[in-house]
Amino acid sequence: MIEDLGRAMIEALEEDIREKFRRSGYTLTSQRRAVLDALEEAGGHPSTEDVYLIVKQKNPRVALGTVYQALSVLEEIGVITSKHWAESPTRYDLNVRPHLDIRCTRCSQVSEVPGVELGNLESQIRQNTPYEVQSTTLVVEGLCPNCQKG
Amino acid sequence: MIEDLGRAMIEALEEDIREKFRRSGYTLTSQRRAVLDALEEAGGHPSTEDVYLIVKQKNPRVALGTVYQALSVLEEIGVITSKHWAESPTRYDLNVRPHLDIRCTRCSQVSEVPGVELGNLESQIRQNTPYEVQSTTLVVEGLCPNCQKG
């Protein structure tokens, strides 16, 4: 039952991804597929380097530049989201659902912050600026429980 | 009247800065002073390079590395805040009051978004994470009115 639900969700996500590629005109190549798989496998919020290492395990011929380019395409068509932290490489996340992440300034671990209501923040912003808003990201940093001890 | 108010605010800010240096143990050197002045003069949200160029006009001997280090100290003691945008160098801002900025993804211009109520977002976050929250920054990007035409 739960497994079926999981599979259904993955199916829906799959279809969504194919649709986004179709609309954009980009092709869903095996390398881009591998980058997506690596993002899923990595879980958390992998850096480009992390993704590259996972992809490389399965296909050692894939170049780092290709991973950069694939991530950029995936972000452009709205499949993934990038986040830019201080003193840390860019990290990526599948666009499964809107959520809030916090990063530890000491060990760089990223965790999700549950139960925060962003509410109508984005619509408020749209109302108060003449800009055409493309993205709003909340960047939260702090010390994780482990690093608080040290 | 208004000028007096402005001067009073600057005085208060000055005292706050001196206090923060005192508490931290760092010294408020002429170079750090110059970096602060440059931040004020630049207005907007200058990059390290912008600050460096302004500082250099008055004191050509100051090195870029010194500006980096000064900005890092100023941020550490809470006088300024850094913001990290995609594909763009770090930009800095004096901690005058909490506010929200938006950056144009085409021309990199940064403007303030008025009238957005962040409300109890930070306290919500603190309640929902075991992390010791150090900073929360809302990063908003879009197209400025000028670039929408192009």
Added chain:
DNA sequence: TGCAAAACAGGAACGGTTATTGATCGAGGA
């Protein structure tokens, strides 16, 4: 199956940032 366009691999180059090193400054004590 053949052709044009897109994507890729590999590696060099770039740009923002940090690290290093020796010189200089400046607060506090003799």
Added chain:
DNA sequence: TCCTCGATCAATAACCGTTCCTGTTTTGCA
């Protein structure tokens, strides 16, 4: 006032994440 010692600075090399470039391979399409 002069000295001392730690903090800060200037100058520059090194670092690292990212982008760019070139020739090759793959893909979509006729």
